[in-house]
Amino acid sequence: MSTEKMDIPEEMQSTLVPEIMEPETEFKFRCHKDISCFNACCKRTDLTLTPYDILRLRQHLELSSEAFLKNHTVPFEMDAHGTPGIKMRTDNEGACLFVREEGCSVYEDRPSSCRLYGLGSLAKHDQGTSGEHFIHFKNKEAHCKGWDEDNTQTVKEFTAAQGVDVYEEYNKDWMRLMLKKKSAGPSIGKPSELSLQLFFMASYDLDRFKRFIQSPSFSKIFTLDKAEFDKICSDDLELLKFGGRFMLHVLFGEQSVPVVENAAEKRYEERKDIIDMRYKAEVEAHNIKAEELKKEALRVDDDRQDDGHDADSCHDKSCK
Ligand code: SF4
Numbered sequence: 284m285s286t287e288k289m290d291i292p293e294e295m296q297s298t299l300v301p302e303i304m305e306p307e308t309e310f311k312f313r314c315h316k317d318i319s320c321f322n323a324c325c326k327r328t329d330l331t332l333t334p335y336d337i338l339r340l341r342q343h344l345e346l347s348s349e350a351f352l353k354n355h356t357v358p359f360e361m362d363a364h365g366t367p368g369i370k371m372r373t374d375n376e377g378a379c380l381f382v383r384e385e386g387c388s389v390y391e392d393r394p395s396s397c398r399l400y401g402l403g404s405l406a407k408h409d410q411g412t413s414g415e416h417f418i419h420f421k422n423k424e425a426h427c428k429g430w431d432e433d434n435t436q437t438v439k440e441f442t443a444a445q446g447v448d449v450y451e452e453y454n455k456d457w458m459r460l461m462l463k464k465k466s467a468g469p470s471i472g473k474p475s476e477l478s479l480q481l482f483f484m485a486s487y488d489l490d491r492f493k494r495f496i497q498s499p500s501f502s503k504i505f506t507l508d509k510a511e512f513d514k515i516c517s518d519d520l521e522l523l524k525f526g527g528r529f530m531l532h533v534l535f536g537e538q539s540v541p542v543v544e545n546a547a548e549k550r551y552e553e554r555k556d557i558i559d560m561r562y563k564a565e566v567e568a569h570n571i572k573a574e575e576l577k578k579e580a581l582r583v584d585d586d587r588q589d590d591g592h593d594a595d596s597c598h599d600k601s602c603k
């Protein structure tokens with residue numbers, strides 16, 4: 284049906300529909316220390332962290348990924364499949380733990396949504412390509428007075444000044460993964476518990492992910508040439524990029540990481556004894572159960588015959 288001749292009365296138009304802004308769209312916004320709402324946005328936060336946000340913050344704080352996750356974040360489920368997400372920890376009133384009177388104490392490495400505050404962003408798949416890009420929209424909150432400031436800039440100028448571009452670049456693979464999972468819908472089904480654990484490691488807990496890559500569990504299945512292995516293990520940014528590639532393999536079966544020839548067969552050979560033992564134990568347990576049920580049925584039959592009449596055709600309810 285064509286919508287060209289249709290009008291929505293002004294009072295029925297939703298203010299919640301995001302106002303998409305192109306890179307060249309101009310808008311007035313400015314945040315500075317002398318503004319009356321200074322720090323208001325940091326005192327009521329609900330920040331979802333991306334893998335690159337976590338990397339930058341923990342490097343700033345000189346913490347391992349485990350320590351950062353434990354002390355500064357809370358987990359949540361991003362979808363009905365339980366895909367793990369991470370939020371910034373706040374105090375009981377919802378204030379970010381990094382806010383100080385003088386402003387943000389991790390300013391140089393603040394997360395992407397803090398940098399973009401005033402605008403929101405969405406990842407969008409580029410039709411007909413395998414690429415994604417971010418689109419921006421207005422995210423005007425009542426307490427934010429930045430919108431009343433007389434400072435005009437384009438979206439492109441704003442994101443560049445806030446250093447958002449590098450965050451969007453490094454978060455692209457992760458966003459691609461999320462979009463792909465969403466667009467695959469129910470067809471890929473619920474990822475296994477192991478896949479979700481790998482997703483958590485590869486996205487957020489990079490120290491643990493590195494240990495996994497260095498372990499025999501990884502090298503039995505995947506093969507990386509030495510130069511790539513060394514690069515991944517010595518540079519967390521490379522490790523993060525590899526994590527996105529690795530998860531495309533794990534979640535969607537894309538052959539994005541080379542596998543050891545006949546890895547599945549070799550793994551079966553190695554675990555053959557355990558698999559056979561488990562199989563035999565299961566068969567045995569099944570046979571024992573079947574034998575018990577058979578004995579139970581025979582015992583009931585014997586009981587019925589002992590009292591001298593046919594219990595099956597007896598109309599006395601107490602007999603059954
Ligand atoms: S990280 Fe910094 S900018 Fe972001 S909410 Fe916390 S204090 Fe505010």
Ligand code: SF4
Nearest residue numbers: 314320322324427429
């Ligand atoms: S509420 Fe808006 S203007 Fe005020 S400090 Fe936060 S971003 Fe800046």
